[in-house]
Amino acid sequence: MSWEIIKQSLPMFQQGFVLTLYLSLIGIVGSAIVGIICSLVQYFKVPVLDKVLQVYIEISRNTPLLIQLFFLYYAFPAMGIKLSAQLCGIIGLIFLGGSYMAAGFSGGFNGVSKKQVESGKAIGLSRWQLARYIVFPQGFALSIPALAANIIFLIKETSIFTVIAIPELTNTALDLIGLYYNSNEYLFVLVVAYAIILIPLSLVLTLLERRVRYGTFGN
């Protein structure tokens, strides 16, 4: 392994690193928004809309991101909709992540105990007040472990963007290998780059989970 090769490749990896972070961030925020909307629709059992979103969730959870991206990138232009590769990537990631986030939030809301709901009803709270003051705050805290897992999952999924030639980390590494055949060096940098993003993030999220589990509501 040559440190010289690694050093020379760093500027390119740096660009890929920034792009991975940028696409992940948009994907995560977008997924969270879609997830919140879906879980609210399901919580309030909005007629029709909840069935529509259930179909979306099933499709999204039961097809691979790879195929979703191919569809966006190759099938959409055939139907006259042309999107840039990056936009395809972002839409694909949000399409995938939205359903996972929805499941995370819904799991939290459903996890709020029936007794809490009853004691809210017993003081005359309406359905909306019950949601606003009891179920959502408690349910959100319960859903944090699932949301944390989703965040890590979505960042890792960005590596699949390489198939539609978005120059994120994985694509950068594969490109460099194709050009110079120094696979050891480039794969090493690739692993380190993902670890730099994911390990600290994972630690922070674990701490957050622990704080929510033991610390909130009174410490």
Place this chain on the structure above:
Amino acid sequence: MANEVLKVEHLEKYYQKKHVLHDINFSISKGEVITLLGPSGSGKSTLIRCLNGLEDFRNGEITFENKKVVPSEKNWQQLRQKIGMVFQSYDLFPNLTVLDNIMLGPTKVQKRNVEEVKKEIDELLEKVDLLDYKNAYPRQLSGGQKQRIAIVRALALHPEFMLFDEVTASLDPEMVRGVLNIIQDLADQDDMTMIIVTHEMNFAQQIADRVLFLKDGSILEDTPGKKFFKDPTTDQAKEFLQSMDF
């Protein structure tokens, strides 16, 4: 009856196919205290949960303050402000402070003036010796303290009528007295109309104007409190009283 608060007629309740309440009939007048006694599984909790709409029922009618109750969620929502309920497991909201737990009903449901409500809550908390815990979270309180707060939370809505569902059953023995005293005060000082499900026989004997004895989902006795404890009519009630060891 002129001052009848609540009347139950021919109430039947099923869980799927299981028939859990059989033709329940009784009424309660203003200021009256009924204790609901009976072996576990006899349907006591189910019955009082029917009275504020937490359980639906198949047949029968409930009349509250001389108006037939239309059993819709919207209607129950209104009525629950007048029918307070306290549960065995306290069920304070862990995400809210003691004060916010109590404030939620009066300020959000009844839209009363926040400052007035706060003042009133201070007085109520003073009465139950928990004013110092106003800004604490439920998890910082003992079981007995939580249950006293749960009672205050229900009272803050100015209910006409209170339901107590085994409120001392999960408490450590030394906590029980404090909670029962509050209920006793409600009967003595505020003349509150109450239905109490309890296994504290001494307390039941002391507070009950009337006893409803429930077994296998049927009311077997509807007797004045004094008579029930001295001279119950049915063998089942005699057997029950003997088994309670008080």
